[in-house]
Amino acid sequence: MNRSLWIFVAAFGGFAAYAFLAAGIAHAQAPDLSRFSVEDRKSGYVFLGEQVRALQDDDFQNPGMFAVDRGQRIWNTVDGEAGKSCATCHGDAAESMAGVSARYPQFDADRGAIINLELRINEQRMTHMMAPPLEYESEDLLALTTYIAGLSRGMPLEVNIEGDAAPFFEKGKDFFFERRGQLDLACNQCHDDLDGMMLRGDKMSQGQINGFPFYRLIWNSVGSTHRMFEWCNTSMRAEPFAYGSEEYLNLELYVAWRGRGLLVETPAVRR
Numbered sequence: 001m002n003r004s005l006w007i008f009v010a011a012f013g014g015f016a017a018y019a020f021l022a023a024g025i026a027h028a029q030a031p032d033l034s035r036f037s038v039e040d041r042k043s044g045y046v047f048l049g050e051q052v053r054a055l056q057d058d059d060f061q062n063p064g065m066f067a068v069d070r071g072q073r074i075w076n077t078v079d080g081e082a083g084k085s086c087a088t089c090h091g092d093a094a095e096s097m098a099g100v101s102a103r104y105p106q107f108d109a110d111r112g113a114i115i116n117l118e119l120r121i122n123e124q125r126m127t128h129m130m131a132p133p134l135e136y137e138s139e140d141l142l143a144l145t146t147y148i149a150g151l152s153r154g155m156p157l158e159v160n161i162e163g164d165a166a167p168f169f170e171k172g173k174d175f176f177f178e179r180r181g182q183l184d185l186a187c188n189q190c191h192d193d194l195d196g197m198m199l200r201g202d203k204m205s206q207g208q209i210n211g212f213p214f215y216r217l218i219w220n221s222v223g224s225t226h227r228m229f230e231w232c233n234t235s236m237r238a239e240p241f242a243y244g245s246e247e248y249l250n251l252e253l254y255v256a257w258r259g260r261g262l263l264v265e266t267p268a269v270r271r
């Protein structure tokens, strides 16, 4: 068996054990939204081993920085029939985009639904550049998203869940606590109830999204929040939803709110 296959098996072997543990404490876990007070909310960084932390901490070693560089190039590249780049209108992203990603996802009046940073970027391409949307999870969309989110690094997540966003937030919250799939598990059973639990030298995190898009070592690539949701859903043996789907957008809003106050770490590095 080659190395990546071994890693794959090791990861999923571990997952079955998590599921087993989670199933054991499955009952009587009523949604408790106050489970994490400000001091209790923890970035996935806290649960990492020293080596992976060191990778994230050093911009020269952090493999996610390739996506940042690529994103910066795309920011400045003219595309589409309008003959414009992002920079044509927004100038220096370090100024115009600082803090923006910390407010995403958010309610969008035109869509009448939640929009995240990936979809905002595509909307900008279509309306302002007359360029086709970039495929979700394509290298280019990930790069541009990572670049823009990276410009909020060190700023606290702060999404709005009030007003028009409220019903979507409620749906996302329900999703988080709903059991699904063959293993009959909900997100909270692992990420609220088992955080910090050691398993084969690996620690379960709170499932926070302050580092996204992040570089995941077992993927050997950068990935989006929705790819992570898909991975967890699949591992729960539940049918995953599509990238950019309403279900995942609502869930993303809930999870971002759940981690409010955590500092953006993009591009984070995770196992």
Ligand code: HEC
Residues within 6 Å of the ligand: 015, 018, 019, 022, 043, 044, 045, 176, 185, 186, 187, 188, 189, 190, 191, 203, 204, 205, 206, 207, 208, 209, 211, 214, 228, 229, 232, 233, 236, 251, 255, 270
């Ligand atoms: C059976 C346990 C389990 C369930 C259920 C589960 N996950 Fe995960 N999740 C994991 C493991 C294992 C990882 C990788 C290690 C870590 O970060 O905890 C992970 C990682 C994550 C991360 C990345 C955290 C970071 O710091 O980068 C997010 C976000 C996440 N999960 C969200 C969810 C959501 C949303 C759901 C429900 C749809 C869910 N998970 C369901 C086990 C689970």
Ligand code: HEC
Residues within 6 Å of the ligand: 075, 084, 085, 086, 087, 088, 089, 090, 100, 120, 121, 124, 125, 128, 129, 144
């Ligand atoms: C023709 C000018 C123009 C171009 C080109 C353009 N934008 Fe914009 N952008 C705007 C305007 C105007 C707004 C505010 C209203 C709106 O959302 O359209 C905006 C808003 C945004 C926002 C939301 C900011 C917030 O605070 O929520 C983001 C993110 C963004 N643009 C990113 C981009 C990216 C990335 C590109 C390139 C793919 C791009 N824009 C191309 C004019 C432009």
